[in-house]
Amino acid sequence: MNDSDGLDETRIGRSVRSFGAFLQDHPRVLEKAYTATHNAIGVLDPIIKRIGYERVERLVVGAERLSKEVIFDCKMCGQCVLHSTGMTCPMTCPKNLRNGPCGGVRQNGNCEVVPEMKCVWVEAFERSQKMGTYGDEMMKLNPPVNQRLQGQSAWVNQLTGIDQITPVGWVAMDDVAVVHA
Ligand code: SF4
Numbered sequence: 424m425n426d427s428d429g430l431d432e433t434r435i436g437r438s439v440r441s442f443g444a445f446l447q448d449h450p451r452v453l454e455k456a457y458t459a460t461h462n463a464i465g466v467l468d469p470i471i472k473r474i475g476y477e478r479v480e481r482l483v484v485g486a487e488r489l490s491k492e493v494i495f496d497c498k499m500c501g502q503c504v505l506h507s508t509g510m511t512c513p514m515t516c517p518k519n520l521r522n523g524p525c526g527g528v529r530q531n532g533n534c535e536v537v538p539e540m541k542c543v544w545v546e547a548f549e550r551s552q553k554m555g556t557y558g559d560e561m562m563k564l565n566p567p568v569n570q571r572l573q574g575q576s577a578w579v580n581q582l583t584g585i586d587q588i589t590p591v592g593w594v595a596m597d598d599v600a601v602v603h604a
Contacts, residue, residue, distance in 0.1 A: 443494045450510040450550045453494070454557060457506050460578070468582050476579050484576040501572030502586035507560035509550035514568075516543040521565040523547070564596045 446453060464471075471479045491497030491512075495505065498514035504521070505512060513521050517536035523544030527535030532545040551561035566589040572580060580586040589595075 439493050440496070443496065446494050447510055447546075447550060450554050453510040454506065454554050457510070458556065461581075464578055464582060471579075471582060476583055480576045480579040483578060487576050487578055499574050499577075500568055501575035501577050501580050502569060503577035503581070504565050506557040507563060507565060509547035509552075509554065509558070509561055511543060511547035511550055513543065513547070513565070519568070520544070521568050566590070566593050566595070 488497065488499055491499075491503075495510070495512040496515050497512055500514050513519075513523070516523060517534060517540075518525060524542050525535065525544075528542045528545065529535060529538065532542055534540045534542045548561060551558045569586075569588070569590075572586065577586060
């Protein structure tokens with residue numbers, strides 16, 4: 424990994440990643456932090472709207488990138504679904520899957536692409552089992568990622584609602600009617 428991929432392979436980089444992994448293995452703490460951030464952003468929305476979403480994005484995107492990269496190895500997809508994926512970033516999956524695991528997960532629970540790495544989705548599922556509020560969301564199907572939002576602030580996109588727009592033709596499983604013969 425190099426600087427352009429995120430934290431480099433220095434001792435500091437490794438320590439920071441260990442700290443992030445430690446926090447991720449205690450997802451209840453992260454879940455509470457997520458809820459607090461989500462609520463705070465909602466309360467501040469009228470002020471942010473008055474200032475202008477684009478202007479606020481320029482101010483906060485750096486802080487979002489830094490804080491989420493340290494803890495989640497965030498790739499700044501611009502449409503955060505951490506609470507639905509066991510507080511584990513789906514974009515750290517080498518296949519960038521938004522739902523998983525894929526059929527290639529190994530018998531020991533490791534990744535097909537990076538054999539020495541535990542499957543991101545196995546970790547996501549295990550962590551979701553420790554969550555008190557959003558753990559059940561792990562069973563929901565996430566829509567495809569919108570690559571046009573790459574690099575944007577997910578916090579601001581949550582307020583504008585652009586992160587909720589799904590591709591034409593995509594239907595959430597909750598909206599699929601099951602007809603029994
Ligand atoms: S889901 Fe997107 S915004 Fe959330 S941590 Fe992963 S890359 Fe970052």
